[in-house]
Structure formats: structure tokens, C-alpha cells
Amino acid sequence: MSIAFTKFHGFGNDYIVIDCESVPAETSLSELAIAICHRHTGAGSDGIAVLARTGSDSDWGPQGHESDYFCEIVNPDGSTAGFSGNGTRCAVAYLHYKGLWSEPRLKLETRSGIKTYELIERKGNGEFWFEAEIGKPRFASDEVPVLTATRRETVVDEPIVVDGQQYLFSAVNVGNPVACIFVEDFDFDWRIVGRSMEAHEAFPEKANIVFVKVVDRENIEIRIWERAAGETSSSGTCSSGAAILSAFTQKTGRKVMVHAPGGITKVIWRDDDEIIITGRADLAYSGVWP
Numbered sequence: 001m002s003i004a005f006t007k008f009h010g011f012g013n014d015y016i017v018i019d020c021e022s023v024p025a026e027t028s029l030s031e032l033a034i035a036i037c038h039r040h041t042g043a044g045s046d047g048i049a050v051l052a053r054t055g056s057d058s059d060w061g062p063q064g065h066e067s068d069y070f071c072e073i074v075n076p077d078g079s080t081a082g083f084s085g086n087g088t089r090c091a092v093a094y095l096h097y098k099g100l101w102s103e104p105r106l107k108l109e110t111r112s113g114i115k116t117y118e119l120i121e122r123k124g125n126g127e128f129w130f131e132a133e134i135g136k137p138r139f140a141s142d143e144v145p146v147l148t149a150t151r152r153e154t155v156v157d158e159p160i161v162v163d164g165q166q167y168l169f170s171a172v173n174v175g176n177p178v179a180c181i182f183v184e185d186f187d188f189d190w191r192i193v194g195r196s197m198e199a200h201e202a203f204p205e206k207a208n209i210v211f212v213k214v215v216d217r218e219n220i221e222i223r224i225w226e227r228a229a230g231e232t233s234s235s236g237t238c239s240s241g242a243a244i245l246s247a248f249t250q251k252t253g254r255k256v257m258v259h260a261p262g263g264i265t266k267v268i269w270r271d272d273d274e275i276i277i278t279g280r281a282d283l284a285y286s287g288v289w290p
Contacts, residue, residue, distance in 0.1 A: 007284040010086030011263030012233030017094040030078035037076035049091040067109035075228035082112040083175030085236010093128040093281035112175040126283040138173040178241025194225025233262030243267035
């Protein structure tokens with residue numbers, strides 16, 4: 001048996017999108033992700049996004065009618081992610097690309113709640129721009145989560161020792177835990193720091209590690225070490241987390257352009273606390289996995 005898939009990327013952050021109906025019942029999504037995401041022996045990607053129509057006869061995914069589709073994100077190491085900004089955007093782009101969804105607005109259920117996607121521009125059948133409401137940030141230490149001596153309402157400028165060096169980090173949960181270190185530049189071994197810090201005992205569920213350089217009140221630049229995926233050229237949740245923490249610590253306003261190596265994501269932290277991100281998903285190719 002074989003599994004049909006389509007690969008998209010959001011500013012180089014690539015995801016393999018699969019319809020659950022293409023997946024044989026006995027297939028382990030964890031094992032599938034490990035195999036297909038491998039850069040040398042698989043199709044290569046930063047994760048897989050598996051879609052199921054909610055309220056259908058399928059026994060895969062939620063059965064309620066509050067959302068239109070459910071999306072399961074699985075990381076390259078086989079672990080399940082609560083959410084992925086770029087991964088879910090790729091999944092929604094797949095639905096439009098395949099003609100499975102034609103309305104401009106779609107409600108997508110994830111493990112971290114229902115997100116709303118609005119198609120704002122489509123260029124041919126290969127480039128899709130979306131504005132997405134992805135929820136409200138959570139700052140409390142037990143909600144990120146970050147291990148602290150006592151529960152804290154916020155985790156800001158928290159000291160952490162990584163490989164013998166002390167750093168200060170701030171943390172937020174935007175669907176996934178994000179820890180940010182504000183820096184003057186990227187002229188240091190941030191990948192080594194990110195790799196060690198991701199699995200630090202301070203983060204019981206690991207964390208996305210983002211190094212943030214504030215350019216001005218409306219622009220920041222980031223480097224990403226993503227939980228379970230390593231270095232990525234972009235990330236919706238990491239961009240959101242960096243923008244939220246920049247605004248929360250008053251380094252920027254609540255509308256921020258986040259510059260990552262792969263491209264620019266616009267993040268707005270609305271007055272009602274909702275996070276809005278705008279970005280695109282580009283078609284890479286379709287294939288069949290044996």
C-alpha cells in the first residue's frame with residue numbers, strides 16, 4: 001500500500017500534508033513521520049500534517065462540528081506537536097490546492113484548540129497567503145510550562161545555565177512553549193545553545209528556543225531552534241512567541257514584522273489578546289510514499 005502526500009513550505013519551513021483517508025489503519029504516524037521526514041532517506045521535511053474532516057464518518061480525529069477539519073502535527077522525531085503555525089497553514093493550503101475547501105474562511109482544530117484561517121490571496125495553484133487567528137498567549141509558568149520554585153504569573157528574564165554559560169530567557173505558550181533570549185547579534189554558537197536549551201530540565205515538555213534581535217519598535221529578527229526539529233528557516237509559533245514577548249517586555253509595539261532567514265511573518269497581538277499571524281504557504285511537490 002502507498003500513501004499520497006503533498007509537500008508545502010512556509011518561508012522554507014516545510015511540511016508534508018497527508019489526508020487521513022490515505023493512511024492505512026495500522027500505520028503509526030510516529031513511525032511514518034520519522035521515515036518520511038528524513039532529509040536523506042525520506043522526502044525530507046520539518047514535520048507532517050495529517051488532515052481529517054471533522055463530523056464525518058471517519059473514526060480518526062474529533063467528531064464534533066465546531067471545526068471544519070482536524071490537523072495532527074507530528075515532528076520529525078515522531079513526537080506529536082500541540083500546534084504549528086506554518087504546518088497548519090500548509091495544511092489549509094493543501095485543502096484549497098486539492099479543491100477540498102472553497103470558502104475563504106476555515107476553522108481548523110488542533111491539539112491546542114481551534115484556529116481560524118482566512119485566505120487573503122492566492123497566486124495560481126502554488127502560492128497561498130493566509131491570515132490566521134491562533135489563540136491567546138499564556139504566560140504563567142505552569143502553562144508554558146517552565147519549572148520554577150513557585151508558580152509565577154509570568155516568566156521574564158529568568159536565568160538559566162546552558163553548557164556552563166548563564167543566559168536570561170522569557171517564555172510564553174502560543175500553542176507550543178517558546179523561550180526567547182534577546183541578543184544584540186547572532187555572532188555566537190546559537191545552534192549549540194539552542195540544542196542544549198531545548199531539552200533543559202527547566203522545560204518539562206521541551207521548548208522552542210528563539211534568539212531575538214530587536215531592530216526597532218516594529219521589526220525584530222530571529223534565529224530558531226525548534227523543538228524536535230532543530231534549526232528551521234521559519235516558524236509560525238516561534239515568530240508569534242518572539243513578537244508577543246517583545247511587545248510584553250515593551251521592546252516593541254503590538255504589531256511586529258518578524259524577520260527569519262526564510263521570510264517575514266506579520267504578527268499582531270490584538271487588544272482582545274488574540275494573536276493574528278499573516279504568512280504564506282507555497283507548493284513544493286506531490287508524491288507517493290511506499
